[in-house]
Amino acid sequence: MGSIATRRLAKELRELSLECPTGIKILSANDFHTWRLSIEVMGDSLYQGQVFALQFIFDAQYPIASPEVTFVSDEHYKAPIHPHVYSNGHICASILGTEWSPILSVAAVCVTMQSMLASCKKLERPPDNDRYVRHAPKSPKNTRFVYDDDTV
Amino acid sequence: MVDLPRNIQDTDPEDFANELLRKVDNSLKCPICKAYFDAAMYSDCGHTFCAVCLRESLSVKQECPICRKPAKELSMKKNIMLEDTLILWQQARDTLLTLERLEAAKASKKRKRSASIQSIESDSNEAGPSSRPASTTVKKMKKRAESTQKTGDSTMTECPMCQNLVVEAIINQHIDGGCNPENDKKITRDSQRAKDQWSSVFGKSAKRKATPVKGETEPGTLEKLPRGSYDILKDKDLRRMLKEEGLPTDGETEAMKSRHKQWVIFWNSNVDRKFPKSRETVKEELKKWEREMASSRRKRPQVNAVEHLKHHKTDFDKLVQNVRSRKPKSSAAAPSPNEVAEPVAPPDVMSIDD
Numbered sequence: 001m002g003s004i005a006t007r008r009l010a011k012e013l014r015e016l017s018l019e020c021p022t023g024i025k026i027l028s029a030n031d032f033h034t035w036r037l038s039i040e041v042m043g044d045s046l047y048q049g050q051v052f053a054l055q056f057i058f059d060a061q062y063p064i065a066s067p068e069v070t071f072v073s074d075e076h077y078k079a080p081i082h083p084h085v086y087s088n089g090h091i092c093a094s095i096l097g098t099e100w101s102p103i104l105s106v107a108a109v110c111v112t113m114q115s116m117l118a119s120c121k122k123l124e125r126p127p128d129n130d131r132y133v134r135h136a137p138k139s140p141k142n143t144r145f146v147y148d149d150d151t152v
Numbered sequence: 153m154v155d156l157p158r159n160i161q162d163t164d165p166e167d168f169a170n171e172l173l174r175k176v177d178n179s180l181k182c183p184i185c186k187a188y189f190d191a192a193m194y195s196d197c198g199h200t201f202c203a204v205c206l207r208e209s210l211s212v213k214q215e216c217p218i219c220r221k222p223a224k225e226l227s228m229k230k231n232i233m234l235e236d237t238l239i240l241w242q243q244a245r246d247t248l249l250t251l252e253r254l255e256a257a258k259a260s261k262k263r264k265r266s267a268s269i270q271s272i273e274s275d276s277n278e279a280g281p282s283s284r285p286a287s288t289t290v291k292k293m294k295k296r297a298e299s300t301q302k303t304g305d306s307t308m309t310e311c312p313m314c315q316n317l318v319v320e321a322i323i324n325q326h327i328d329g330g331c332n333p334e335n336d337k338k339i340t341r342d343s344q345r346a347k348d349q350w351s352s353v354f355g356k357s358a359k360r361k362a363t364p365v366k367g368e369t370e371p372g373t374l375e376k377l378p379r380g381s382y383d384i385l386k387d388k389d390l391r392r393m394l395k396e397e398g399l400p401t402d403g404e405t406e407a408m409k410s411r412h413k414q415w416v417i418f419w420n421s422n423v424d425r426k427f428p429k430s431r432e433t434v435k436e437e438l439k440k441w442e443r444e445m446a447s448s449r450r451k452r453p454q455v456n457a458v459e460h461l462k463h464h465k466t467d468f469d470k471l472v473q474n475v476r477s478r479k480p481k482s483s484a485a486a487p488s489p490n491e492v493a494e495p496v497a498p499p500d501v502m503s504i505d506d
């Protein structure tokens with residue numbers, strides 16, 4: 001792990017341990033490679049009462065390079081049904097791809113995911129879900145998503 | 153509970169309890185690496201980063217990481233005043249931290265005093281049984297006053313809780329710390345440090361060294377390197393360029409390219425330092441960087457993207473069609489205070505990165 005990556009993540013973890021944004025909790029962060037956080041949408045939304053888990057995988061180039069972020073989809077957690085979230089947990093969000101900036105953080109990504117879910121008007125998968133999931137690379141960072149820039 | 157990695161404490165020194173001081177402290181840290189600025193530099197917009205952090209970011213994307221205004225490596229400028237402020241701040245910081253801690257200790261002492269007065273009063277007023285009868289408490293307080301004695305410079309007193317002799321000045325912190333002698337040592341150290349800090353702020357030792365220390369190079373004597381046009385370079389050109397810099401020439405083309413690229417980033421950022429490090433030190437950093445990148449790659453095996461694309465080309469073409477015709481989309485807004493003004497230029501195709 002890069003020394004800048006380690007220092008940055010140590011700092012982020014320290015801050016998250018002191019105070020997490022509302023609706024966000026650390027599930028596991030035992031090293032500087034993989035973290036899991038639970039996220040819940042606060043207030044009125046289509047996801048009331050549901051808890052999701054986000055997985056972050058960091059490489060040595062973090063935060064210059066974006067982390068690999070997916071919704072966990074296993075026996076405990078399911079990926080939310082959302083037009084930008086594939087059933088394998090891959091997320092089509094520009095800040096995780098071309099719009100990543102090294103000043104963004106784990107907390108910032110979690111909060112963005114919360115607001116992405118909060119603004120959802122219809123529970124549906126992306127229209128190309130089945131085909132994408134069948135052929136998707138293991139890491140969504142190897143997919144070049146096309147982002148529409150309509151604001152919700 | 154979350155298990156924090158063991159080295160988390162040493163990676164970040166303690167912060168201020170005071171919010172304003174914490175903000176001042178954080179304003180002197182780079183928004184990318186979150187450490188104090190190392191050769192503070194800014195581009196046209198004025199947002200400041202470490203030389204190496206900004207260079208690396210611009211090598212990926214030519215925009216300011218904060219406001220996303222276009223930014224180029226060539227337009228990077230040194231923020232000299234900020235660096236001077238940072239040096240002064242780092243000198244004052246320890247003093248402020250110690251003072252803050254002493255201030256907090258004083259406040260807790262006051263609290264403690266009024267609390268013990270209250271407890272004596274309530275003990276004497278209460279007729280019923282009490283865990284510590286009034287008479288005993290008062291006796292202990294008296295005994296404490298009597299047993300006060302001089303030992304060296306510090307007045308010693310008997311602790312009413314553990315009956316050990318403790319320096320009177322720290323008795324309340326001693327009790328707060330659960331009568332732990334290790335804790336006592338730390339408190340004593342801190343108060344000594346506060347004294348030393350003040351004398352260093354006003355004394356002659358507060359002056360920053362004007363000459364570079366070991367491992368630093370005389371400023372103004374180093375030259376920056378131009379960036380190679382790596383796409384058109386042949387292996388033998390790369391090898392020659394690496395040799396010129398005294399760097400290893402082993403490995404594949406890609407390894408040599410990224411080695412030289414990173415060297416230019418590290419070296420040019422070193423030249424931007426107020427007190428540049430020696431060539432050997434920067435070489436060591438490059439070596440370390442290469443090791444870290446290699447171990448990170450091993451941890452996460454890359455999908456053979458080209459293969460994947462070949463096999464599923466037609467599927468992906470359909471996918472592109474599909475995605476293009478998709479309308480109800482939102483790109484999640486970055487929660488940065490400065491919203492991206494211009495629309496994102498999406499890549500033309502949905503493809504697999506190589």
Ligand SMILES: [Zn+2]
Binds near residue numbers: 184187190201205
């Ligand atoms: Zn930095």
Ligand SMILES: [Zn+2]
Binds near residue numbers: 197198199216217218
């Ligand atoms: Zn800017």
Ligand SMILES: [Zn+2]
Binds near residue numbers: 312313314326332
């Ligand atoms: Zn004691």
